[in-house]
Amino acid sequence: MKIAIDKLHFTYPIGLEALKGISLVVEPGEQVAIVGQNGAGKTTLARHLNGLLKPTSGSVFIGDWETTKFSTAKLAARVGYVFQNPDEQLFSRDVVTEVSFGPRNLGYAKGKVDELVERAMALTELNGKAEANPYDLSPAWRKMVALASIIAMDTPIVIFDEPTTGQDAVNVARIAHVISELKREGRTVVVITHDIDFCAENFERVIALSQGRVLLDGSTREVLGQEDILAQTYVEPPQLTRLGKRLGLKETVTTQEEFIKSLA
Amino acid sequence: MAFVVLKNLTYLYPTSEKPVLRNLSFHIQEGEFVAVVGPNGAGKSTLCYALAGFVPHFFKGEISGEIEVNGRKSSESTLDEWVLNVGLAFQNPFNQISGAKYTVFEEIAFGLENIGVPREEMKKRVEDAMSLTGIGDLADRSPYSLSGGQQQRVALTSILVMRPRLLVLDEPTSQMDPIGAREVFGVVRKMAEEGMTVVMVEHKVEWIANFADRVIALKEGQILLEGSASEVLTSEALVENGFGVSRYTSAAREAKKKGLWKKERLPVTLDEAAEGFNLTRNA
Numbered sequence: 001m002k003i004a005i006d007k008l009h010f011t012y013p014i015g016l017e018a019l020k021g022i023s024l025v026v027e028p029g030e031q032v033a034i035v036g037q038n039g040a041g042k043t044t045l046a047r048h049l050n051g052l053l054k055p056t057s058g059s060v061f062i063g064d065w066e067t068t069k070f071s072t073a074k075l076a077a078r079v080g081y082v083f084q085n086p087d088e089q090l091f092s093r094d095v096v097t098e099v100s101f102g103p104r105n106l107g108y109a110k111g112k113v114d115e116l117v118e119r120a121m122a123l124t125e126l127n128g129k130a131e132a133n134p135y136d137l138s139p140a141w142r143k144m145v146a147l148a149s150i151i152a153m154d155t156p157i158v159i160f161d162e163p164t165t166g167q168d169a170v171n172v173a174r175i176a177h178v179i180s181e182l183k184r185e186g187r188t189v190v191v192i193t194h195d196i197d198f199c200a201e202n203f204e205r206v207i208a209l210s211q212g213r214v215l216l217d218g219s220t221r222e223v224l225g226q227e228d229i230l231a232q233t234y235v236e237p238p239q240l241t242r243l244g245k246r247l248g249l250k251e252t253v254t255t256q257e258e259f260i261k262s263l264a
Numbered sequence: 265m266a267f268v269v270l271k272n273l274t275y276l277y278p279t280s281e282k283p284v285l286r287n288l289s290f291h292i293q294e295g296e297f298v299a300v301v302g303p304n305g306a307g308k309s310t311l312c313y314a315l316a317g318f319v320p321h322f323f324k325g326e327i328s329g330e331i332e333v334n335g336r337k338s339s340e341s342t343l344d345e346w347v348l349n350v351g352l353a354f355q356n357p358f359n360q361i362s363g364a365k366y367t368v369f370e371e372i373a374f375g376l377e378n379i380g381v382p383r384e385e386m387k388k389r390v391e392d393a394m395s396l397t398g399i400g401d402l403a404d405r406s407p408y409s410l411s412g413g414q415q416q417r418v419a420l421t422s423i424l425v426m427r428p429r430l431l432v433l434d435e436p437t438s439q440m441d442p443i444g445a446r447e448v449f450g451v452v453r454k455m456a457e458e459g460m461t462v463v464m465v466e467h468k469v470e471w472i473a474n475f476a477d478r479v480i481a482l483k484e485g486q487i488l489l490e491g492s493a494s495e496v497l498t499s500e501a502l503v504e505n506g507f508g509v510s511r512y513t514s515a516a517r518e519a520k521k522k523g524l525w526k527k528e529r530l531p532v533t534l535d536e537a538a539e540g541f542n543l544t545r546n547a
Contacts, residue, residue, distance in 0.1 A: 014409060037441040038413030084412060084439070085356065140304035162412070165438045166355065168303040168467070169508035194413075194441055197511055234441040239470060239511035239534070246538040247545060256515045263524050263544060 001078060001156035001188055002028050003049060007058035010044055018044040020212035021058070028156070031179065031189045033199040033220075036209035037234035042192045043084075045209065046159050049190065050079040062157065077106050080155040084162040086139070086146035095137075095145055096121070096130040102153035120152035123178055140171045147178060157188040164195045176202050200224055200238040200254040208233055225252035265335065266291035267461050268315070268430060273329035275310060275319055284310045286485040287329070292463065294429075297456040299472040299493070300465045302482035303506040308465040309355060311482065312434045315463060316352035317343050333430050348379075351428030355435045355465075357419035361407045368410075369394075369403040372422045379426075393425035396451055412439035420448065424455070431455060433464040437471075449475040469497050469510045473532035481507060498530040512537035519544070 003026040010019040018041045026032050034042050047053040048060050051072040060067045062078050080102075083089045092098035099120055103113045121127055124144040129137065134145050143163075150158060160179075164172045172195075179202055182189050193199055199206060199220070206223040208216040210233035216223045224230070224237050227245065236242065244253040244262065253259045268291065275285040284307045292298050302308050313319040320327045321343040331338040333349055354360045365371040369390060376386045394400050399417050402410065407418055416439050423431065433452065437445035449471040456462050456477070466472055472479060473493035481489040481496050483505050489496045496502070498513050512531045519525040524544050531537035 012409070014406070016409065038411045038417075038439070038444060040441075043411065085358070138305050162439065166304075166435055166467075168506060170506045171304060172508070194439070194445075196442055231443065234443040236442045236446075240515060242534055243512060243515075243537050243541065246534060247541055256511065256518060259515050260519055260522070260524065263519060263541065264522070 001063045002026065002061075003157065003188065003190070004061040005045075005048070005059070006061075008045075008048065008055050008060060009057045010041075010048065010053060011056045012044075018212055019048075022209075022212070022214055023058075024207065024214060024217060026188055026190060028188055029183070029186045030205060031183050031203050032191070032205045032207060033203040034190065034192045034207045034209060035194065035196065035199060035230075035233075035235050036215070040209040040233055041212045042209055043161060046081070046161055046190065046192055049157070049159055050081045051075040052081075076102075076153065076155070078155055078157055080150035080153050080158045082146055082150045082158070082160045082163065084165060086134075086142040089146045089149070090134045090142060092134065094131050094133055095126060095148075098134055098145055099126070099149045099152050102149055106153060108154075116152045116154050120148040123151060123181055124148040125174060140167055143167060143171070144174070147175070151178070151182070155187075157190070158182055160189070160191045160193075162192055162194065164193065164198050172198060194235075196224065196236060197238045197240075200241065208235060221252050221254055224254055267294035267296075267334055268292035268463070269330070269332040270314075271330040271332075273314060273331060274327070275314060276326040277310075277323065278325045283326075284485050285314065288486065289329075290480065290487065290490065292461060294461050295456055295459045297453060297462040297464070297475065297477045298480060299476035299478070300463060300480045300482055301467070301469065301472070301497075301502075301507060302465075302488075305484075306482040307485040308482055309434050310485075312352055312432050312463070312465060314338075315430065315432045316350050317341070317346035318352070321346070349428060350430045350432060351423035351426050352432040353416075353420050353423045353434060353436050355438065357412070357415040357439075360419045360422070361415065366406060367404050368399065368407055368418050371407045371418060372425050375422060375426050389425050393421045396424065396454075397421045398447065413441055413444060416440055417444075417448070424451075428460070430461045430463070433462070433466075435465055435467065437466070437468065446471055467508050469493075469508060470512070470533060473497055473510070483507075493532055494529060494536075497532045516540060 005024050008019050008022040011017045051067045054068050100117050103116045124147050134142055163175050206220050227237050240259045241254055249262050270290050273285050273288045274283050276283045300308050362374050373390045397417050420436050437448050453475045479493050479496040510532050516525045516530045526543050527540045531540050
């Protein structure tokens with residue numbers, strides 16, 4: 001499903017203008033990472049996609065729905081939102097109840113709910129933890145429960161706010177796998193992240209925000225290669241991109257595979 | 265005499281079945297900057313709580329062994345005494361912000377108010393701390409109106425302003441933008457140069473290697489490896505045990521298999537990687 005944002009401005013009630021005219025389109029099935037300095041407006045932008053926030057001016061369309069005309073509850077059928085902190089999201093007594101809550105709430109038949117829950121639990125490797133209380137699990141597994149409970153809603157668009165924060169290498173790989181599976185299913189994914197190496201390895205398009213505006217928007221290679229412009233929003237190119245530049249490689253490299261190839 | 269001494273520390277949370285810290289021992293000298301790395305569940309946050317006195321004074325549970333800071337034993341101190349020497353920045357800044365204050369400035373002054381620092385000195389200390397961490401422009405904002413990374417800077421500043429002898433940081437840059445995170449590493453390095461002892465849990469191995477004196481790799485509540493950043497962070501054992509490593513290290517490890525990395529030691533930092541790969545390219 002397509003996301004279309006046009007001249008979006010948003011001012012918080014305290015008078016802070018967080019978004020100053022954002023225009024962008026995310027095509028159905030596209031996987032986009034949003035980067036930028038703290039306070040650049042990343043989370044504010046993401047919260048417009050599920051209608052938690054409504055534009056002060058300009059518009060946000062989710063498919064053919066303009067977000068001002070639909071409640072967040074309605075938009076939940078189209079946009080799943082995984083919070084940065086799983087503890088803001090989880091409330092059920094056991095994992096399977098938590099993961100079932102979303103699809104049940106969307107009114108799917110029991111058979112379909114079971115199927116979606118099973119698929120989401122398998123994807124996040126939560127099989128065997130179905131009966132556990134989410135709060136008895138480690139924060140890393142709570143994060144997977146939060147992911148599963150959104151994935152199970154089968155929304156065509158999924159937003160992740162800082163999915164890799166505080167996660168170890170094994171869990172980051174697990175999250176990358178989930179995102180690649182969502183891509184295979186044709187779902188649109190928008191991820192907010194500070195983890196630039198993760199961004200380089202898992203996304204084809206990157207949008208850099210700075211002070212409420214789009215600073216850069218393009219292919220991962222184009223955007224992450226522009227060290228000077230990224231620095232304006234406190235972002236650095238990926239480690240191997242910086243290394244390639246230091247070594248004077250002609251092409252911008254973003255992944256290990258590209259880097260090794262350029263050496264040979 | 266080391267400034268921080270852990271002797272055979274074993275700790276079990278009240279509701280858990282097996283210990284989170286297992287017979288853990290180490291020494292840290294005054295002014296040393298030690299980074300702690302490890303996979304989820306290794307006991308990193310619990311170690312922070314133990315150093316900061318929350319384990320066992322707040323969390324209870326079963327504890328054996330000893331924690332000493334500046335010659336004082338945790339078991340013989342109250343939490344009130346302990347926190348005058350040791351400051352902890354929590355992993356989630358939201359858990360730390362008092363909720364009692366309307367502005368960032370007041371939030372940072374809160375700890376100083378509680379220990380009765382005179383008004384003029386308090387104002388100066390708060391301003392100095394805010395300029396150190398680069399949040400002067402947030403002074404009049406509500407702590408709750410800030411982004412995650414900004415809240416993290418406020419939480420760190422509210423600890424630094426207390427000038428603890430031992431600074432314990434649990435993933436203090438996890439929500440920060442990349443250059444902001446590097447700046448915070450620089451600030452912490454500066455505090456260590458001035459004599460503050462620092463224990464920092466972090467995943468950002470590139471900056472650990474650039475700024476920390478020593479690295480402790482923790483796994484299942486025990487020390488897996490300990491030593492210089494270069495020794496510990498390039499070890500094969502880290503990969504086998506699910507630790508994160510720098511992309512420079514993994515690229516060089518892969519290149520080595522193809523004969524494209526000539527040096528013995530693998531790199532952790534950009535400088536080390538550039539030096540080694542230049543050898544390959546000039547060969």
